[in-house]
Amino acid sequence: MQKPLILITNDDGIRAKGLRALVEIAKPLGRVLVVAPEAERSGQSHAITTQTPLRLRSVQDYDSSANVTAYVCNGTPVDCVKLGMTHLVSDVPDVVLSGVNHGSNSSISVIYSGTIAAAQEASLYGIPSMGLSLLDYSPNADFSPVQAIGSDLIKKMLTLGVSKGICLNVNFPAIPVEEIRGVKFCRQANGTWDEDYNLRHDPYGGEYFWLSGSLINNEPLATDTDEWALANGYVSVTPIQPDMTCYAELERLKAKWQ
Amino acid sequence: MQKPLILITNDDGIRAKGLRALVEIAKPLGRVLVVAPEAERSGQSHAITTQTPLRLRSVQDYDSSANVTAYVCNGTPVDCVKLGMTHLVSDVPDVVLSGVNHGSNSSISVIYSGTIAAAQEASLYGIPSMGLSLLDYSPNADFSPVQAIGSDLIKKMLTLGVSKGICLNVNFPAIPVEEIRGVKFCRQANGTWDEDYNLRHDPYGGEYFWLSGSLINNEPLATDTDEWALANGYVSVTPIQPDMTCYAELERLKAKWQ
Numbered sequence: 001m002q003k004p005l006i007l008i009t010n011d012d013g014i015r016a017k018g019l020r021a022l023v024e025i026a027k028p029l030g031r032v033l034v035v036a037p038e039a040e041r042s043g044q045s046h047a048i049t050t051q052t053p054l055r056l057r058s059v060q061d062y063d064s065s066a067n068v069t070a071y072v073c074n075g076t077p078v079d080c081v082k083l084g085m086t087h088l089v090s091d092v093p094d095v096v097l098s099g100v101n102h103g104s105n106s107s108i109s110v111i112y113s114g115t116i117a118a119a120q121e122a123s124l125y126g127i128p129s130m131g132l133s134l135l136d137y138s139p140n141a142d143f144s145p146v147q148a149i150g151s152d153l154i155k156k157m158l159t160l161g162v163s164k165g166i167c168l169n170v171n172f173p174a175i176p177v178e179e180i181r182g183v184k185f186c187r188q189a190n191g192t193w194d195e196d197y198n199l200r201h202d203p204y205g206g207e208y209f210w211l212s213g214s215l216i217n218n219e220p221l222a223t224d225t226d227e228w229a230l231a232n233g234y235v236s237v238t239p240i241q242p243d244m245t246c247y248a249e250l251e252r253l254k255a256k257w258q
Numbered sequence: 259m260q261k262p263l264i265l266i267t268n269d270d271g272i273r274a275k276g277l278r279a280l281v282e283i284a285k286p287l288g289r290v291l292v293v294a295p296e297a298e299r300s301g302q303s304h305a306i307t308t309q310t311p312l313r314l315r316s317v318q319d320y321d322s323s324a325n326v327t328a329y330v331c332n333g334t335p336v337d338c339v340k341l342g343m344t345h346l347v348s349d350v351p352d353v354v355l356s357g358v359n360h361g362s363n364s365s366i367s368v369i370y371s372g373t374i375a376a377a378q379e380a381s382l383y384g385i386p387s388m389g390l391s392l393l394d395y396s397p398n399a400d401f402s403p404v405q406a407i408g409s410d411l412i413k414k415m416l417t418l419g420v421s422k423g424i425c426l427n428v429n430f431p432a433i434p435v436e437e438i439r440g441v442k443f444c445r446q447a448n449g450t451w452d453e454d455y456n457l458r459h460d461p462y463g464g465e466y467f468w469l470s471g472s473l474i475n476n477e478p479l480a481t482d483t484d485e486w487a488l489a490n491g492y493v494s495v496t497p498i499q500p501d502m503t504c505y506a507e508l509e510r511l512k513a514k515w516q
């Protein structure tokens with residue numbers, strides 16, 4: 001029997017340390033196909049490329065193992081998954097992994113995340129998928145908490161199965177492995193970004209802006225959220241769905257709207 | 259008392275006919291601030307720009323009314339909302355409208371939509387927001403169904419209010435106004451895109467791809483979905499939320515995962 005086919009992408013680009021960490025976790029589990037953005041594509045959410053031609057390029061020197069094939073794509077993380085699934089493989093991948101992201105994708109950050117959108121895209125086609133993130137934005141972050149626990153999480157997901165359309169959003173606290181208190185299933189915390197734009201001037205007098213901000217947890221006392229789990233030393237696992245309907249509001253509006 | 263401030267954006271760009279239609283609907287309702295992408299930014303979902311500097315440019319010739327101010331931004335629809343709200347106005351806008359999109363944003367298309375993400379972004383900050391789409395992709399689409407009904411929908415949303423974090427995803431069938439059977443509150447239909455990539459070669463021998471595909475409604479018999487409403491001559495209204503947690507799967511996994 002052929003080993004399972006694992007498609008891996010990320011949003012930090014082909015040379016990110018977090019992608020390498022995930023490839024190393026995946027190598028013992030099956031055949032690995034990496035399709036990653038050629039450069040950093042953070043904050044790309046579920047964006048797809050429709051205005052410029054998409055290109056794929058084989059990356060021969062990515063990994064010396066015959067078990068690993070790697071490509072870069074000039075598109076978004078979701079483009080990588082779509083193009084990888086339809087053009088680079090003859091069978092549907094058995095699992096899709098995205099990450100390991102440099103930085104958190106908990107709370108409301110999930111709606112901006114290219115990492116999680118890539119996993120979600122695969123889940124729409126019934127493929128068990130997981131997005132993995134470490135709460136450390138630095139390029140040289142220490143991924144040992146993910147390396148210690150990631151493989152077991154992926155195996156468990158494959159054993160238990162995940163319902164079609166659902167993917168797992170997994171965040172790891174950036175603390176030493178021995179301080180991790182376990183894995184906690186959580187809902188997405190209600191949060192908002194408190195943002196500002198840093199106004200600058202280019203050498204020609206033109207104004208430009210950089211987005212800056214920080215996440216506010218609007219329910220710091222709730223113990224069933226991803227934010228609480230991460231702040232308290234747990235790995236958070238949140239199943240996420242593609243149905244964006246707010247059913248409570250739907251009923252309220254139906255009743256009131258005459 | 260000052261008239262309400264209405265921020266308008268879209269994903270088809272400043273010169274789109276659908277944006278103009280929405281501005282014309284909004285002008286009698288208040289002061290209008292347009293912050294639109296300088297070019298088409300379809301399929302951008304909730305993407306934000308963090309890798310390149312954002313720029314704003316005033317568009318003096320957009321509208322001759324003193325009631326309308328217009329800017330273009332080189333970013334995504336969500337960038338337009340964020341930058342518009344924080345940099346161009348002293349008060350929080352009273353309402354944010356996005357569209358009118360050339361083409362449907364029903365069913366699973368909502369997760370790829372820059373139009374709806376822009377409305378959702380504003381709703382996170384408690385602003386009543388609506389994304390509007392017409393089921394006609396053509397640049398010269400006939401927006402008269404939206405012009406006939408849009409104003410009443412916006413006024414009703416402001417009267418009834420929408421809960422914080424929730425925005426309204428409104429789709430209009432592309433049929434003559436007199437054939438529209440009414441407004442229907444619906445959930446998002448379970449759908450998937452059946453996609454392929456069109457492989458081409460550039461003059462230099464390089465391969466490139468264009469995404470192509472069509473939406474499959476996985477539940478064509480369900481009468482409570484946006485897809486059903488639109489296929490049967492109704493305007494669909496779906497409240498959408500930012501919480502992506504799948505609570506049923508959360509409970510299932512919690513119980514099984516030991």
